[in-house]
Amino acid sequence: MPKDVHKKSSGRRPPQMLSIDDPNEKGAVTIRFIGAAQTTTGSLHRIRLPAGDLLLECGMYQGHRAEAEEWNRNLPVDVERVKAVILSHGHIDHCGAVPNLVRRGFRGPIWCSDATADLLPVMLLDAAHIQESDTARMNRRRKHGPPRVPLFTTIDAERALTLVRGVPYGRPFEALPGAEGRFVDAGHIIGSAAVHLTLRADGKSTTLGFTGDLGRRDVPILRDPEPLGQVDWYLTESTYGDRDHENTGDLLDILQDVVTTAVARRGKVIVPAFAVGRTQLVLYLLHVLRTSGRIPEIPFYVDSPMATRATEVFRRNPELYDDEARAFFSEKGALFHRAQTSFTADVEESKALNHLDGSAVIISSSGMCEGGRVLHHLKNHGTDPRNIVLFVGYQAQHTLGRRILEGVQRVKVYGEKISIAAQVRKVNGLSAHADRNGLLDYARRLDGEPQKTFMVHGEPEKTAALRSWFFEHGLKRTAAPRPGDWHRLL
Numbered sequence: 363m364p365k366d367v368h369k370k371s372s373g374r375r376p377p378q379m380l381s382i383d384d385p386n387e388k389g390a391v392t393i394r395f396i397g398a399a400q401t402t403t404g405s406l407h408r409i410r411l412p413a414g415d416l417l418l419e420c421g422m423y424q425g426h427r428a429e430a431e432e433w434n435r436n437l438p439v440d441v442e443r444v445k446a447v448i449l450s451h452g453h454i455d456h457c458g459a460v461p462n463l464v465r466r467g468f469r470g471p472i473w474c475s476d477a478t479a480d481l482l483p484v485m486l487l488d489a490a491h492i493q494e495s496d497t498a499r500m501n502r503r504r505k506h507g508p509p510r511v512p513l514f515t516t517i518d519a520e521r522a523l524t525l526v527r528g529v530p531y532g533r534p535f536e537a538l539p540g541a542e543g544r545f546v547d548a549g550h551i552i553g554s555a556a557v558h559l560t561l562r563a564d565g566k567s568t569t570l571g572f573t574g575d576l577g578r579r580d581v582p583i584l585r586d587p588e589p590l591g592q593v594d595w596y597l598t599e600s601t602y603g604d605r606d607h608e609n610t611g612d613l614l615d616i617l618q619d620v621v622t623t624a625v626a627r628r629g630k631v632i633v634p635a636f637a638v639g640r641t642q643l644v645l646y647l648l649h650v651l652r653t654s655g656r657i658p659e660i661p662f663y664v665d666s667p668m669a670t671r672a673t674e675v676f677r678r679n680p681e682l683y684d685d686e687a688r689a690f691f692s693e694k695g696a697l698f699h700r701a702q703t704s705f706t707a708d709v710e711e712s713k714a715l716n717h718l719d720g721s722a723v724i725i726s727s728s729g730m731c732e733g734g735r736v737l738h739h740l741k742n743h744g745t746d747p748r749n750i751v752l753f754v755g756y757q758a759q760h761t762l763g764r765r766i767l768e769g770v771q772r773v774k775v776y777g778e779k780i781s782i783a784a785q786v787r788k789v790n791g792l793s794a795h796a797d798r799n800g801l802l803d804y805a806r807r808l809d810g811e812p813q814k815t816f817m818v819h820g821e822p823e824k825t826a827a828l829r830s831w832f833f834e835h836g837l838k839r840t841a842a843p844r845p846g847d848w849h850r851l852l
């Protein structure tokens with residue numbers, strides 16, 4: 363730990379134990395690392411300025427239930443001092459605590475990119491719905507004690523949405539007096555941004571850059587991350603700080619092989635996929651294959667209400683596609699259009715897919731088969747050896763997706779044991795995060811080395827590995843803050 367990072371916490375004290383009022387000299391500008399410090403969830407960094415507190419991210423802590431509950435309920439921020447929030451993108455671990463902040467009285471602006479503003483209703487209303495239905499289910503089972511209340515409700519989420527201020531990439535905005543922001547494309551999901559801040563106090567100024575979640579170069583649809591320019595202080599994510607992503611191979615070749623194999627035996631392809639990003643990527647690749655005649659004209663279905671809404675956001679923002687996707691779009695017509703793909707509207711239409719005759723591709727969430735409509739498709743189509751289950755994303759340990767991927771044949775779906783007879787395939791390397799070389803490359807594209815690079819959003823060993831990687835490549839002024847650590851910026 364570099365000695366100039368002031369420690370307020372000792373060891374790995376649970377984040378909810380953080381005090382909310384640390385000392386701040388008059389006129390000083392400080393940053394405090396609250397969430398996503400030595401972990402990858404609950405992103406939350408607080409910048410304290412003379413005019414008030416600015417939250418850089420306001421993410422929900424996702425993880426072990428009791429721990430997550432504790433953190434999310436007791437978000438360690440002084441809500442009265444918080445004057446504005448900046449969000450890098452629409453993933454729930456970066457924005458999901460906003461409705462809770464609003465529930466506790468926050469009424470300031472929530473700044474994000476235009477496309478993130480477009481995506482937030484999908485994400486926050488879905489999160490509120492999960493809160494409400496989970497709480498209702500727990501209360502039905504609860505025999506004693508007062509009923510539980512959700513972390514936030516649809517009303518809180520809707521109120522939060524009224525505070526959202528979308529800004530185009532590149533256009534400066536005053537987040538609060540003394541803090542001017544600017545977003546650049548981070549290439550991670552649609553609307554994702556890296557953030558450039560100019561902070562001013564007492565006639566002086568300093569600059570800070572934040573990667574948010576950083577994407578990869580050359581992924582379909584999304585543009586490559588844009589450089590941040592000059593920054594004095596730099597916060598970089600470190601999710602894959604110890605890894606080189608494997609070469610993706612030719613995604614189109616793999617997908618073509620999967621679809622033609624299934625079609626040859628009149629089978630279906632079931633694709634469990636995350637609703638935002640992965641679903642649209644698979645759809646795009648399928649369209650490329652179909653329009654170039656590499657796969658037959660079979661129907662594509664998206665069977666996930668959230669994926670349908672997220673796809674609308676992609677459809678509404680074609681100016682954010684990379685050159686290749688834009689060229690495809692102008693030549694072959696609108697991507698993600700309903701004429702080319704069927705989006706199931708309700709449970710009845712979803713159920714009708716159980717009796718679908720002939721070949722088709724069905725993309726459904728959740729991506730790790732832990733819930734959602736994909737379970738119905740596994741139950742109805744996973745037992746047929748003509749079909750293929752195609753995994754396109756990481757499958758965490760202890761998930762149904764992981765078990766199927768590992769070849770377990772008898773699995774439980776909705777309490778019922780079924781035998782997976784379908785062929786199981788996977789496409790590797792579609793991660794939405796940069797690897798250590800991507801992170802290093804992005805840091806090197808800054809104008810000069812920052813005074814200090816703070817590594818956040820990574821498990822301790824990944825963050826440590828990235829520090830070493832940066833050090834080896836000449837970027838030596840790094841720190842790995844722990845929850846509660848703070849640093850004076852100005």
Ligand SMILES: [Zn+2]
Nearest residue numbers: 451453550575
């Ligand atoms: Zn993300």
